[in-house]
Every structure is written in structure tokens, then in C-alpha cells.
Amino acid sequence: MAGPAGMFTGLASGVLALIVAGMGQPAGPGREARKDGEKPSEKAAERTERHPLITEILYAVAPGAAGDANGDGVRDVNGDEFIELVNVHDAPIQLGGYVLADRALEKDGKAYTSLRFRFPAVELKPGQVAVVFNGHGAKWTGPVGTAKAAPEGGNGKFGGALVFTMGVDSSRVGLANKGDCVQLIAPDGAVVHCVWWGDAEAVAGAKRKEEAPLVSRGSVERETAEGPLLGQDSFTPGVWKGKAGSKEGEEPERAADAVKEEK
Numbered sequence: 001m002a003g004p005a006g007m008f009t010g011l012a013s014g015v016l017a018l019i020v021a022g023m024g025q026p027a028g029p030g031r032e033a034r035k036d037g038e039k040p041s042e043k044a045a046e047r048t049e050r051h052p053l054i055t056e057i058l059y060a061v062a063p064g065a066a067g068d069a070n071g072d073g074v075r076d077v078n079g080d081e082f083i084e085l086v087n088v089h090d091a092p093i094q095l096g097g098y099v100l101a102d103r104a105l106e107k108d109g110k111a112y113t114s115l116r117f118r119f120p121a122v123e124l125k126p127g128q129v130a131v132v133f134n135g136h137g138a139k140w141t142g143p144v145g146t147a148k149a150a151p152e153g154g155n156g157k158f159g160g161a162l163v164f165t166m167g168v169d170s171s172r173v174g175l176a177n178k179g180d181c182v183q184l185i186a187p188d189g190a191v192v193h194c195v196w197w198g199d200a201e202a203v204a205g206a207k208r209k210e211e212a213p214l215v216s217r218g219s220v221e222r223e224t225a226e227g228p229l230l231g232q233d234s235f236t237p238g239v240w241k242g243k244a245g246s247k248e249g250e251e252p253e254r255a256a257d258a259v260k261e262e263k
């Protein structure tokens with residue numbers, strides 16, 4: 001069905017990831033190298049819980065100055081859109097290779113996404129926030145990363161978060177207000193989280209599917225790691241006041257272990 005793996009390069013590799021995810025065959029624990037005494041399934045379960053969490057999405061940029069989410073003085077209907085991620089876990093996450101994409105579309109029998117951002121190598125520390133702007137037409141203050149290079153540090157204008165721009169160069173490319181989705185795809189190609197709204201659908205095979213409310217002039221944001229995404233008339237790129245808490249499926253004793261001081 002998929003043909004030679006060599007055919008899939010560039011954008012198409014993401015398509016392959018979608019196809020694989022859609023088949024319900026994400027990379028499994030069976031391929032992990034294991035040592036005597038280790039419990040592969042347990043380790044795999046732990047690892048799958050340690051993804052960054054989508055905490056806020058701005059897909060409906062408000063008219064006028066109220067829509068200037070990146071604060072550069074210009075409201076851009078797509079450029080000011082952003083997706084915020086937080087490491088709610090107790091160990092660092094290597095963001096490199098994670099992909100943010102919008103919904104999968106099809107043209108001439110081929111799947112594609114109009115938005116697609118692949119993180120460069122960078123570590124997201126426990127509690128740290130990353131925010132990825134569409135970036136069309138945007139001007140920046142402070143450190144801002146791209147798909148090719150991590151920011152040199154946190155950006156004080158955005159709560160000290162790691163700020164990235166997708167650098168979208170078309171004014172027409174962005175999240176659709178009427179219905180779309182945001183996919184978080186792990187470096188192994190598995191769709192670990194799919195947030196959708198409106199007339200879109202969740203990506204088949206996504207490990208976590210979550211519906212966000214329809215809003216028209218603000219973001220959707222969660223207040224806790226487990227809590228629902230709530231609509232609002234504002235936005236807080238780079239700032240998340242939520243509490244990490246324990247994630248579904250996390251073992252309590254493991255969480256307790258992590259509280260031990262490292263220094």
C-alpha cells in the first residue's frame with residue numbers, strides 16, 4: 001500500500017506518519033531494545049505519557065488590535081495564530097523531531113497538511129512553556145526560534161517561554177476558524193494528541209482526541225493538565241497558570257519519586 005519507503009521524503013514523510021497512525025500501528029514497545037529485568041511495556045507506557053501537552057490554541061484571531069497576539073503592533077489574521085505547549089511532567093522532554101500540523105487534507109489522492117512545523121533540537125524543561133506562532137508577516141522582539149534553530153533562550157515578552165515561528169509565507173495559510181485540528185506528532189510518527197473543533201474531525205489513530213469549543217475572538221486554553229480546553233476572549237501565549245498534576249495513566253509512585261530534589 002505504501003510503496004517503497006524511499007519515496008517518502010520531506011513533507012511526504014509526515015503523510016506516511018499519518019498513514020501509519022491511521023492504520024492503528026504506532027511504534028510499539030516491541031521494538032525497544034530491552035535488558036534483563038526491564039519491563040518493556042511499562043517503560044513504553046511511561047514514555048508515551050511524557051509528551052508535551054497542548055495547553056492553548058489561538059485559531060480565531062480577533063479583529064483589530066485585540067487580535068495582535070504576538071504584540072508586534074500588527075494584527076495578522078493568520079500570523080498571530082499560535083499553539084502553546086507545556087512540559088507538565090517531571091523530566092525534561094527533547095522537543096526535537098516533534099511536529100505540529102493542522103488537519104490532514106487530500107488532493108489528487110495524496111494526503112497533506114497546510115501547516116506543518118517540526119521542532120529543532122531543544123530541551124523543554126519540566127514546567128517550561130513553548131509557543132509556536134504561525135508568524136506570517138510578524139516582527140519579533142527577543143529570542144525566537146524556527147524549524148531550523150532553537151531560540152537562544154526564553155523570551156521575556158512571552159513569560160520567558162521558548163518562542164518559535166513557523167515562518168509561514170502565505171497570507172492564506174492558517175488554522176480554519178470553522179473547523180480544523182491541531183496534531184501533535186511524536187518523533188516516531190505517532191499522533192499523540194489531536195485537538196479539533198467545528199466541522200473538522202479528529203485524526204484517525206490519534207492516541208488522544210480532544211474537542212475544543214468554537215470561539216470567534218480569542219483562544220482555547222486549559223486550566224489544568226487534565227481539564228478541558230475552554231474558550232475565552234483573550235489569549236496568553238507563553239504563559240500557562242495551570243497545574244501539572246498527575247497525568248492519566250501515570251503511576252503514583254513514579255510521580256512521588258520525581259519529587260526528590262535533584263540539587
Ligand SMILES: [Ca+2]
Pocket residue numbers: 067068069070071072073074075076079080138
Ligand atoms: Ca501581530
Ligand SMILES: [Ca+2]
Pocket residue numbers: 055056084221235236237238239240
Ligand atoms: Ca497560555
